[in-house]
Amino acid sequence: DRLNLKAADVKHNESGIEVNDYLQTSQRHIYAAGDVANRLKFTHTADFTARAVVRNVLMPLPFLRQKVSCAIVPWCTYTDPEVAHVGLGESEARKDDTAYDLFVVPLTELDRAVVESEEAGFAKILTRKGSDQILGATILGPHAGDLLHEFVLAMNAKIGLGKIAAAIHAYPTFAELARKVGDKYNKTRLTPRAKKLFAWLYRRARRG
Known part of the structure; x- marks a missing residue:
């Protein structure tokens, strides 16, 4: 007023x-x-x-000039453990009838988390159906607010999970969480035909 x-x-x-x-x-x-x-x-x-x-x-x-969009705005709740999120969540995607694939990596798969006894948590990433384009990311766990920003950058720069998996991440770090999500995406690309091809190439390589 x-x-x-x-x-x-x-x-x-x-x-x-x-x-x-x-x-x-x-x-x-x-x-x-x-x-x-x-x-x-x-x-x-x-x-x-x-x-x-x-x-x-x-x-x-x-x-x-610079456009401003609310589609890629990260937020973090500083509980113990932290909860961080950016982009679409599962409920929003279903409400909008957005077809998606879901990739979940528990912190138990992260050596750094195991060593520090901080395995409670996970990363949950939504991608466009049949694609590695990131639609949203949710992380529950220690340092979630910091870990989220690799996905924020990827969404802004239109970098998919495949390229994240191709980047070397230092070991053992919590940052490996992003690479492990990328690895899960890559495994979905191994169709039965692709697996047969790799098996054939492997046998040929062994025979020299």
Whole structure:
């Protein structure tokens, strides 16, 4: 009310100020950032949108401006163990009728977690059906908020699980969790025909 948005003819509703992908309001010379314009009200989203507004004000050329999407916004609940998430969850995917594959890696498969007696937890990754494109990630366990960001970067850069599996991860680290998820995806690509081909190649290699 103190902003007197009605007098400025800036559209808003109960959730906040209406903005486009460039954080412009209904009055294109007025921008909004932070909790007043974000569906997800986190400190990191407020900071991100503020940076985007500065860039968009200073860079008027369309190809230099920055779009803001709420589709890839990570969050973390600092319980013990931590819970971290980004993108689609299973319930959202089912609600939207989005076909997906699910890959789950328990921390018991991670040597570092076993050594430190922190095996309680898992990584759960959703990919587009038949693809390694990451739709969402949920991690429960120690350092979940830190571990999530390899998947956040992958989603932003459109990097699939196959490429994550191809990257060398230091051993023994909690970061190996991402590679192990990638390995699970790669195993799904081993169709019966592919397995026969690899077996044939292996036999030929042994015969020299």
